[in-house]
Each structure stands twice: as structure tokens, then as C-alpha cells.
Amino acid sequence: MANITLKAVRKSFGSFEVIKGIDLEIRKGEFMVFVGPSGCGKSTLLRLISGLEEITSGDLMFDDARVNNVIPSERGIAMVFQSYVLYPHMKVYDNLAFGMKLGKRDKSEIDTRVRKAAEMLQIDHLLDRLPRQLSGGQRQRVAIGRAIVRDPRVFLFDEPLSNLDAALRVATRLEIAKPHHDMNDVTMIYVTHDQVEAMTLADRICVLRDGVVEQVGTPAELYEKPNSVFVAGFIGSPK
Ligand code: ADP
Ligand code: MG
Numbered sequence: 001m002a003n004i005t006l007k008a009v010r011k012s013f014g015s016f017e018v019i020k021g022i023d024l025e026i027r028k029g030e031f032m033v034f035v036g037p038s039g040c041g042k043s044t045l046l047r048l049i050s051g052l053e054e055i056t057s058g059d060l061m062f063d064d065a066r067v068n069n070v071i072p073s074e075r076g077i078a079m080v081f082q083s084y085v086l087y088p089h090m091k092v093y094d095n096l097a098f099g100m101k102l103g104k105r106d107k108s109e110i111d112t113r114v115r116k117a118a119e120m121l122q123i124d125h126l127l128d129r130l131p132r133q134l135s136g137g138q139r140q141r142v143a144i145g146r147a148i149v150r151d152p153r154v155f156l157f158d159e160p161l162s163n164l165d166a167a168l169r170v171a172t173r174l175e176i177a178k179p180h181h182d183m184n185d186v187t188m189i190y191v192t193h194d195q196v197e198a199m200t201l202a203d204r205i206c207v208l209r210d211g212v213v214e215q216v217g218t219p220a221e222l223y224e225k226p227n228s229v230f231v232a233g234f235i236g237s238p239k
Contacts, residue, residue, distance in 0.1 A: 036208030078147035
């Protein structure tokens with residue numbers, strides 16, 4: 001069953017059209033990776049799915065419900081951005097708990113969730129530290145943890161590793177794949193520039209070009225049968 005369906009989705013900023021009619025189904029539990037050149041609309045697409053931006057026309061469906069006008073906090077989505085924004089004055093524990101405190105959960109449930117997420121991401125020994133006392137990779141794991149504790153149905157990642165160095169990128173990539181393995185039916189939508197990241201993480205890759213979908217398929221399908229030179233340039237040959 002499709003978890004997220006985009007039907008003829010368009011988005012303009014003023015008279016400037018950025019998303020130019022996208023039809024796409026993202027399945028429940030799928031790890032979908034978006035790739036495409038800078039400026040092609042990847043971040044905008046994530047913002048439309050999360051509800052941070054309103055779509056100009058078309059339909060956005062979660063399961064069978066149209067969510068065009070549903071506010072972000074009601075969509076059951078968590079986003080992790082490239083520049084992780086942790087609260088500098090709060091310990092790791094409180095950074096993790098913060099998003100849940102805004103909702104209506106009791107203290108012991110919050111505590112259980114924080115500790116479970118911290119364990120999953122191997123940051124359970126860092127709960128008493130402040131963000132400035134962490135490495136870049138540890139901070140990024142806290143940012144991911146903050147998404148996990150909210151138990152979202154859908155994770156959106158916008159180039160979450162591009163600020164990390166190569167070795168840390170590989171290690172943190174594994175952490176990112178974890179919730180997908182450990183949480184039932186969680187759907188991941190992940191934007192990256194990095195071909196290796198796309199090939200290793202994705203169930204399917206969606207190649208975007210100038211606001212439209214150029215091709216969607218498994219890494220093997222795109223690698224073996226790119227339907228254009230453009231796709232081959234992105235997937236078929238290492239950059
Ligand atoms: P990508 O993430 O693929 O690099 P973006 O989705 O960030 O691309 O941007 C796609 C295009 O939309 C770019 O030309 C960008 O300048 C433009 N854009 C994005 N957000 C806005 C905005 N709020 N107002 C005007 N133009 C925007
Ligand atoms: Mg972007």
C-alpha cells in the first residue's frame with residue numbers, strides 16, 4: 001500500500017515554478033532516496049511533504065487521506081536537516097525529550113522513549129552532556145534521536161550527512177538506516193548528493209531534474225537501465 005502519494009503536485013514561489021507536476025507513490029516501510037542537481041527542488045519537495053510549505057496544486061495523500069491542508073504537527077512526520085539545530089543550553093537528554101514535552105505524554109513515557117532512542121543510536125552515555133561537548137557525528141545522532149523519540153510514521157532527511165567528513169559519513173549512515181530496520185513500517189525519504197549513499201541506503205531512488213521526476217527505480221534498475229544520459233550521469237557512473 002502506498003504510504004505517501006503525490007498526484008500532479010506543483011509548487012510555485014510567486015511566478016517561479018519549482019515543482020512542475022510530480023506523480024509519485026512512496027510505499028509504507030520503503031527507503032526512498034531523492035537525488036538530483038542543486039536547485040532541482042529536492043528540499044522543496046520534502047518541505048511540501050512535511051507541510052512546511054503548501055502545495056500550489058495537486059494532491060498529497062497519506063494512506064487514503066488528503067493532507068494538503070493538514071498542519072505539519074498533525075502529519076506524523078519527523079525531519080532531520082543538514083544543519084542540525086540542537087538547543088545549546090540543554091543537555092542531550094533534554095534535547096531528546098523536548099519535542100515530546102510539547103505534546104501530551106507523561107514523564108515516565110518520555111523517559112522510556114529517550115533512553116530507548118539513545119541506546120539505538122549509541123549515545124546513551126552522552127545524555128548528561130551539552131551539545132558543545134559532542135563531536136559532529138554525535139550531535140548528528142542526537143538530531144536523529146530527536147526525530148526517533150517522536151515515533152513518526154515517516155522520516156524526512158535533507159542531506160543529513162553533508163557536513164560530516166568522509167569516515168564519519170559512513171558510520172553515521174549506518175545509524176540512519178537503523179530506525180528503518182528497527183521500527184516497524186517506518187517510511188524513510190532521504191535527500192542526498194552522494195551516489196554511494198543513494199545506492200547503499202535506497203530501496204528505490206527517485207532522480208529529479210528541474211522540478212520533475214526523471215526516473216524512479218531500484219538502485220540496480222537505474223544502474224543497469226538508466227532511461228537517459230542524465231540518469232546515467234547521476235547513478236550509472238561514479239562522479
Ligand atoms: P534543492 O534542494 O534540490 O537544491 P530547492 O528545493 O532548495 O532545491 O530549491 C529549488 C528552487 O526553488 C531553487 O531555484 C530555489 O532558489 C527556489 N526556492 C526554494 N525555496 C524558495 C522560496 N522560499 N522562495 C523562492 N524560491 C525558492
Ligand atoms: Mg536542498
